[in-house]
Amino acid sequence: MNRSGQQVLRMLALVPYLQGNEGVPVAEVAREFGVTPAQIRADLRLLMFTGVGEYAGELIDVDLGALDADDVVYIRDAEFMQRPLRLTPAEGIALIVALRTLRDSATGAQLAIVDSALAKLESAVGGEVEAPVGVHLDEDDESIRATIVDATAAGRRLRLEYVGAARDERTVREVDPRRVFVEQGRRYLEAWCLRARDLRFFRFDRVVSAQATGESVEDRAVAPRALGDGLFTVGDDAASAVLDLDPAAHWLIEYYPVDELAAPEPGDGRRRVRLFASDLDWIRRLVLRNAGTVHVVEPSSLREDVALWARSALAAYDDDDPITQE
Amino acid sequence: MNLIFTLLSTRQYLSKEQLRQAIADYRDSSQQAFERKFERDKEELRELGITVETGSNDKYFDDEPGYRIRRDAVELPDLSLSREEAAVLGLAAQVWEHAGLAQDSMSALVKLKAAGVTIDTDVVRMAEPKLSANEPAFDAAWDACTRRVPVAFDYRRPGQDPSRRHVQPWGIVSWRGRWYLTGHDTDRDAPRVFRLSRVVGEIATDGAPGSYDVPDDADVQAAAASFLPSSPDRSAVLRIRRDRGQGLRRSAESSRVVTDEVDEVVVPYASGWDLAAEIASYGPDVVVLEPADLRAAVVDRLRAAVRDAS
Numbered sequence: 359m360n361r362s363g364q365q366v367l368r369m370l371a372l373v374p375y376l377q378g379n380e381g382v383p384v385a386e387v388a389r390e391f392g393v394t395p396a397q398i399r400a401d402l403r404l405l406m407f408t409g410v411g412e413y414a415g416e417l418i419d420v421d422l423g424a425l426d427a428d429d430v431v432y433i434r435d436a437e438f439m440q441r442p443l444r445l446t447p448a449e450g451i452a453l454i455v456a457l458r459t460l461r462d463s464a465t466g467a468q469l470a471i472v473d474s475a476l477a478k479l480e481s482a483v484g485g486e487v488e489a490p491v492g493v494h495l496d497e498d499d500e501s502i503r504a505t506i507v508d509a510t511a512a513g514r515r516l517r518l519e520y521v522g523a524a525r526d527e528r529t530v531r532e533v534d535p536r537r538v539f540v541e542q543g544r545r546y547l548e549a550w551c552l553r554a555r556d557l558r559f560f561r562f563d564r565v566v567s568a569q570a571t572g573e574s575v576e577d578r579a580v581a582p583r584a585l586g587d588g589l590f591t592v593g594d595d596a597a598s599a600v601l602d603l604d605p606a607a608h609w610l611i612e613y614y615p616v617d618e619l620a621a622p623e624p625g626d627g628r629r630r631v632r633l634f635a636s637d638l639d640w641i642r643r644l645v646l647r648n649a650g651t652v653h654v655v656e657p658s659s660l661r662e663d664v665a666l667w668a669r670s671a672l673a674a675y676d677d678d679d680p681i682t683q684e
Numbered sequence: 685m686n687l688i689f690t691l692l693s694t695r696q697y698l699s700k701e702q703l704r705q706a707i708a709d710y711r712d713s714s715q716q717a718f719e720r721k722f723e724r725d726k727e728e729l730r731e732l733g734i735t736v737e738t739g740s741n742d743k744y745f746d747d748e749p750g751y752r753i754r755r756d757a758v759e760l761p762d763l764s765l766s767r768e769e770a771a772v773l774g775l776a777a778q779v780w781e782h783a784g785l786a787q788d789s790m791s792a793l794v795k796l797k798a799a800g801v802t803i804d805t806d807v808v809r810m811a812e813p814k815l816s817a818n819e820p821a822f823d824a825a826w827d828a829c830t831r832r833v834p835v836a837f838d839y840r841r842p843g844q845d846p847s848r849r850h851v852q853p854w855g856i857v858s859w860r861g862r863w864y865l866t867g868h869d870t871d872r873d874a875p876r877v878f879r880l881s882r883v884v885g886e887i888a889t890d891g892a893p894g895s896y897d898v899p900d901d902a903d904v905q906a907a908a909a910s911f912l913p914s915s916p917d918r919s920a921v922l923r924i925r926r927d928r929g930q931g932l933r934r935s936a937e938s939s940r941v942v943t944d945e946v947d948e949v950v951v952p953y954a955s956g957w958d959l960a961a962e963i964a965s966y967g968p969d970v971v972v973l974e975p976a977d978l979r980a981a982v983v984d985r986l987r988a989a990v991r992d993a994s
Contacts, residue, residue: 363728363731363732364787364791366685366728366732367732367791367794368791368794369685370685370688370732371791371794371795371797371798372798373798374798374799375794375797375798378798378800390794390797391794391797392790392794408685408686408689409686409689410686410689410690410693410706411690411706412708438689438692438693439689439692441759441760441798441799442759442760442794442795442796442798442799443732443733443734443758443759443760443795444733444757444758444759444760444761444795445733445760445792445795446731446732446733446788447733447830448788448830449733449788449789449791449792449795450792451788451830452780452785452788452789452792453773453776453777453788453789453792453793455785455815456776456777456779456780456785456789456815457772457773457776459776459779459813459815460772460775460776460779460810460811460813462813463810463811463813464810464811468772468808468810471766471768471769471772471808472772474766474769475765475769475770475772475773475776478763478764478765478769479763479773481761481763482760482761482763483733490829490830490853490854490855490856490898491826491829491855491856491857491858492855492856492857492858493815493857493858507810507811510809511809511810521930521931521934526928526929526930526931526966526969527927527930528927528930528933537812538810538811538812539811539812539813539814540811540812540813540814541814541861542860542861542862543858543859543860543861543862544860545811545813564934566934605842606842608842609842612881643965643966644965645989646964646965646966646967646985646986646989647961647962647964647965648961649964649985649986649988649989649992650984650985650988650989650992653992654992654993661992661993662993664989664992664993665989665990665992665993667967667968667989668964668967668986668987668989668990668993669990670967670968671964671966671967671968671971671982671986672983672986672987672990673968674968674971675971675979675983
């Protein structure tokens, strides 16, 4: 919807809102409607030219004295519209899809609240509303999810058994949960890690077990991290490597933070990128995972490392290797 | 606005001429300009979700049709929201990280507030999911799905030149933060799933809104399930070094100690290709005992890595 359409929608909601909130300060109206006070004043000036006719009593009357002197709003002669309009299909769909997304992360009693809110919302939409929109979150363990969400709500410390993404290791740590959020289709816990003495993000599907310790979280004056900070953005300490990608590996460009470089030999379908990651070990695993379609250009130490790992892995397939002996 | 207010405040149908007399802007216009403005305003009302009824005050006389807005059809009914339900709607309005949809959510919320609903999101504490949509093609795809508009667009699969596709959209799905369009590909006469980030340029409309039906069994989620991981139907037996291969151990069916250094772990899987890639990434820490085809797939991959370095 265009800007003037938005303004009309807002003004149509202002009329009943202001009649139900006599003498409300302009600043509060602006906050409730998510616009600037100047915008509300502009809306009010326009409203004074509207009504069911053009004679006194037929036009909406705004008390300009109170508006200028005290920054509060009184309107009169607007009895013809005391309720807001139904939701438009566009508004309805946006909220319905958002509610479904909330529902996907809800547990226990929250589910019933979201469901009844959804049902009531659907009755509030004018006309038919179809929302052919699905939001699919990755599977994670429901009991672990419930434990984490409940502990976050109650302010309880958690003991997590966690498998990190970068290193192949499982750790047990105590954390003070701060909030749960979803990013790129996956659920995360933001928590103060007592071991790292810093804020950390924990991906739900990497949590092996979660248990409340019975202690309450400690209050800490830590600024909340902006969503995405250190999670998907490239830090200063990031490692990087130059890789050539065969066509079968071009999808990597859409998935990981890369800078695309000039192709080595234009026309053969290979693309050259600089890929950023938390460390070179992670890149080594990525190359091994996609061996044959991802080729290391530099650093040469990474190329040698990949070959070393591959050779020693192949050696394990010789029958007399200790790993396969009982 | 005056048209809305005037039509709202009448129980009778008002004829076009009566409306023209009642509203100054119409009255002061030429006949032609009035007709144009009236049509434009009616269209705007439709976009706002306001249905203007046409009808006649006297069903026995075939007089000029009149217009009115039925209050109960356009006014927001009393939803009797509990504090918790109102809070959940408030949280829902914060889900979208997309300019247009955040705006739509916000103006929906504003209407609820105008109806006297108090929204205090602190009443419930729950996860705060976010939905974003950075694909340039998202807005057009969203619009096409919600209004059932056939579309045409250039689509580039990795490593191929873009090709023109003609699609009757069924729905869009978010998976791992990316948006996919599902629908009937009319050239291939089959259902297809398109990743919006692979759409090149603009999505063009290719027919009238509502000009096709979405089949009843076209469950959007199910159509999209074609690219979701399927359920495991096989198992692999792996030897994994102690404390290593944690990603594989997480999905293990069973595990037994073989030596001080090594465990034997049974891992269910659906795609041998994906599992072979995962196993290769652990290098010497994970070795496949069986099945043989998985073992061969891992060895192939490792040989390719060695070849690359020489």
